[in-house]
Amino acid sequence: MLISELSARTGVAVATLKYYLREGLLMPGTATSATRASYAEEHVERVRLVRALVDVGGLSVAATRRVVEALDAPVRSPNDLLGIAHEALPIPGRDVPESPEVADLLADLGWRVAPDAVARRSLTAAIEATRRAGVPVSRKSLLAYADASEQVAAVDLDVTAEAGEAGGLSRMLLTVVAGTVMVDQVLSALRRLAQEHVSTVRAEGR
């Protein structure tokens, strides 16, 4: 399809598509003449992913490019997918060293996580920032949050495995990357709804 059709299919302006091409967020089409290129379904899919990461995930162009480069890199095994995805995704706290508290927590939980995983440092940073904001974070709360997170992760990996069965490794990687960023928004909304529900039930129980 022409770039004008790609624009019509995705609802993204041609000028924006050209910007994505220049910034390396969208792979080039197949050249059909010196000034024209042809685009396929994979381009429609990629444009939708980029829109979602930028608009809902709130990713910068640089972060989106890292995610997209991870998607385009050759993938070795399903076990590499999470590492690639997590390295590509922006997360605060990359430069904070892991705290002894986080190391102890993961040991208590029995979670098997690489010693150099970025998320160890981002958990450290998030806990410190939450406390600095005046909100107490106890070991007990963290263990309960971790338990809920393990349930969430089990669902995430079921969804990823189903995507792999339907569309192979590249579809799995897309699901891991996009799922990690986008489902955070779903979970954030569900958490607020659940807070209201639990609060209502507790208020009546008093």
Next chain:
Amino acid sequence: MLISELSARTGVAVATLKYYLREGLLMPGTATSATRASYAEEHVERVRLVRALVDVGGLSVAATRRVVEALDAPVRSPNDLLGIAHEALPIPGRDVPESPEVADLLADLGWRVAPDAVARRSLTAAIEATRRAGVPVSRKSLLAYADASEQVAAVDLDVTAEAGEAGGLSRMLLTVVAGTVMVDQVLSALRRLAQEHVSTVRAEGR
């Protein structure tokens, strides 16, 4: 304390503190002369909250001001707190109408949530955006995510209730507002760690 001491206590530059004062993010100190003001512990606490919301929560100045205005407004009852907090917090999808899918989901769950709750619309928007990005979202996944979210909310409300016992309604509101934004980051990091753990365990079980 002088503004220079407030700066030393919080690690925030005097120029930035003056910017917070101009933007209404920090309440004025008590004037001690035509050009000087005195600041107290509540200012230290507020500066830390604003830093956390801006730096880790990623809130805009306008969103931070809404949160801070909610904190400074008179509070009527603990049950009003969540509504005030959720209205003040930025969340995508305010302008999207709630989908029948979300209404059905909440009915199935038996969750008691006001018909006009903002989070109904943001859940609708987050599900739509996740699907647009190419990630499937089934009813089964949503029910499992909701179950985990209800556990998270129960912890949230325990922490809020403890804060209320220690520091009254204003401390409760701070915990709800800051906790909702900041703990989202903690949960995001825990989710990534749990994904790695569950993936490792499943890979070995094959």
